[in-house]
Structures are given as structure tokens and as C-alpha cells.
Amino acid sequence: MALQAASLLPHSISIRKNGKSNASLRETTFSGISTSNHPAGEFSNYLIRSKEFRRRELPLGAIRAQTATVDPAIDQTTTEGKKTARKGNVIITGASSGLGLATAKALAETGEWHVIMACRNFLKAERAAKSFGITKENYTVLHLDLASLDSVRQFVDNFHRLGRPLDVLVCNAAVYQPTAKEPSFTAEGFELSVGTNHLGHFLLARLLLDDMKQSDYQSKRLIIVGSITGNTNTLAGNVPPKANLGDLRGLAAGLAGLNSSSMIDGGEFDGAKAYKDSKVCNMLTMQEFHRRYHEETGIAFASLYPGCIATTGLFREHIPLFRLLFPPFQKYITKGYVSEEEAGKRLAQVASDPSLTKSGVYWSWNKNSASFENQLSKEASDAEKARRLWEISEKLVGLA
DSSP states (O other): OHHHHHTTOOOSOOOOTTSOOOGGGOOOOGGGOOOTTSOHHHHHHHHHHHHHHHHSOOOTTOOOOOOOOOOOOOOOOOTTSOOOOOOEEEEEETTTSHHHHHHHHHHHTTTSEEEEEEESOHHHHHHHHHHTTOOGGGEEEEEOOTTOHHHHHHHHHHHHHHTOOOOEEEEOOOOOOTTOSSOOBOTTSOBHHHIIIIIIHHHHHHHHHHHHHHOOOSOOEEEEEOOGGGOTTSTGGGSSSOOOOTTSHHHHTTSOOSSSOSSTTSOOOOHHHHHHHHHHHHHHHHHHHIIIIIHHHOOEEEEEOOOBOTTSGGGTTSOHHHHHHHHHHIIIIIOOBOOHHHHHHHHHHHHHOTTOOOSSEEEEEOTTSOEEEEOOOTGGGOHHHHHHHHHHHHHHTTOO
């Protein structure tokens, strides 16, 4: 019952076919990076480096970046060439609320990590960081809208301007619109759930892969958050509509819904299924990254399901009665309830724990909160489908 109820959640984002995005993306500032904390000389250098970037014209309707907090100076190497101890640098998408924010806090409060909070709404992220007690020197906010590939590319440019290495990337943000009757679309015209959750993250991870390769950190990791709802070898994964990518014909046609389907399998639009399909894509993508790059780079690629976060903001637009009853139902009936704080600690564990460095793994936790390597469904572990998904996705985001 709880799983069926969860599948009725409404969408919280609506980006229409014309490519215009919602009001939370209207705040704009210079190149997405605040320079208030930089000394004058450094700012002048920044302006010089930015000339070429400013000369480029954004396409009509492209999403511009918002202000970002400037990070403190990075530790330099010693004169003897030996590297000094430094904080790890981690990018977390969707870090202004829910699982992403809880993970940011869990990592930042160790004092060993600097968190780049990649969020659509800068002001929301800043307020969230402050309210959660994350100290200023431990985080930077950069604007990122995964529903715009231009925004993804601009985020990568802005990250490079920070001059920080990248050690860990956490692809966490997601769109979920289970009650939508008609599809919404990204700026490029892809169905919103798959376009954001999969294609946006796919481009982001590909563009940042070289940064991670160059990192000298002791443990480099790329993590993509999965979901039990996309894993059909579980009870939750068998709640209709079940995830099914079919032969990827809809994805190959562009998910545009014009003389083709907006669904990956080419079927009729279903908001709940679109989300579940995107999670299968996330888990397949993680495995394909592992096959292609782990041996060469030493980067650990992993996915996870942190548990049922029944109080997450994902449910904020559901009916009040559901929001009232769902958390206690998960706590006392299904026993599957996990708080945002606990889920954040689990994701932070996958990002930083020395014992969780194995690559190609889908992590889960038992009732004693102990991590273990879980099994993916037949489709979510299909190597041939992962390869085809990768190749089609490269074309859709302009990498092939």
C-alpha cells in the first residue's frame, strides 16, 4: 500500500516544451561565481580569464548561472614537491534539500571535505547550508540546472574557475512527477524525468571525468544515486508501473514526443514509470563507467539505495493526508523508514569511507544499518543494454 501510495506523488517541476523553465531559475549574476571574497589582484586575473567566456553568446532561452559562494584558498604543495594534506573536494547535485543537503552536512562537518553544492536555486542552497550549520569555509554554491545541457556546461566552466581539484562527484538530484498526465520537457526537448535524472547527470559526469582523472586524492569516486523502485527484483520494484527500457527506441528517437514517444521504451507517457526508467539508466550508467574507466583511472564508480526517506521534500506537493500518514506507515508497518539524516550519512559513507572503495557496486543497508553489496535486477545489470544506452546518450547530449 505504501509503495502504491508513493507512486502517486505529483511533480514538483514543470519545464515545458518551449524550453522555458520555472521561476526559481530567474536570479542571475555575473558568470555564476561571486568574487566578494577574492583579493583585487585575483579578481583582475579572473576577469582576464573570463573574457573569452563573456564573448560567447548564450542561445535564446539558455539558463544563466546564479551567484556562488567563493571557496577559500586551496592548500599548495611544499617546496620539496611533496603534497600537503588537503581537504577532499566533492560536488553534490541537488544539495539544497533532502538527501543531498544531509550528505553535504555529513561530509562538511568532518572538516575533511569541501562541498560544492550544485543547485538550481542559489538562495535556497545558501539558506539551507546556514540553517544546517555548515560553516562557510566548508562549502561553495554553484548554479546547476540539470534540465538544461547549456547549464550543465556552464556549471563545469564555473567549477573550473574555482581552481579546485575534483575528487568525488555525487549525482543525486532528481525530478519525480508520478501524477503528471502529460510530459514536461527539458530545455533541449527531452522528457523531463529522463532528461534531468539521466541525461543531465550523464553529461555532467562525462565533462568532469578528466578532472577526476587528474586528482591526486587517495580515493576518487563517482556515485550515482539509484532507487529500489527501478530494481524489479524487489517488492517495491514490482509495484506498477514497473521500470522497463525495452529496446530503447523512444530514447533513440529523442524522447521528444513529436511523431515518437517521450518514453524510453516507446510507450505511452507515464510519469511514475519515467522516473523509474531514469533510475535504471542511472544504475546502468554507473556500471558502464566502471567497465570503461575504472581500470584506467582508479576511480571507483558506485550506485546505492539509501532507504525509504518518507519525509523527503519529494512528497511536499502530495495531499496533506498522505504526508501525515506515510512516514508513520513506513516507520511502524513496513519498517523501511530512514531519516534524511541517516540516509545522508549512508551516502556520505559511499563517498568517503575507506571500506567502500569497491567499484561497480550497488550499495544497500540492512536493518542494522550495515552496508552490503546488493544485487541489481536483470535489466539494471544488462551489459549490452548499458553499452547501447551509453552510445545513444552520447549522441543526445552532443558528445558523439
